[in-house]
Amino acid sequence: MRRGLGLTGPGRVILTQDEDGIRITTADQALRRIRALAAPFAQGRASVVDEFLAERRAEAAREEGGEADAGHD
Numbered sequence: 001m002r003r004g005l006g007l008t009g010p011g012r013v014i015l016t017q018d019e020d021g022i023r024i025t026t027a028d029q030a031l032r033r034i035r036a037l038a039a040p041f042a043q044g045r046a047s048v049v050d051e052f053l054a055e056r057r058a059e060a061a062r063e064e065g066g067e068a069d070a071g072h073d
Contacts (some may be wrong), residue, residue, distance in 0.1 A: 005029075 005013065006027050025033075064073045 001024065002008075002011070002056065007013070014025050014027060014030050016023045016025070043058075047048060
């Protein structure tokens with residue numbers, strides 16, 4: 001079964017039960033499914049990580065500008 005799932009060596013699997021029986025998936029397969037399900041809700045939006053990095057860069061630029069102004073009293 002592990003070979004069929006592409007697991008070589010230790011690896012996590014997720015067991016879920018629904019009305020059709022028990023499903024065995026790898027953590028990677030589950031993550032891909034979650035991303036596919038969430039994709040329609042995220043269209044047109046930058047990733048949360050990209051948004052965070054843009055905010056941090058803007059904040060750093062403001063801080064650098066404030067420090068430059070502070071040095072010219």
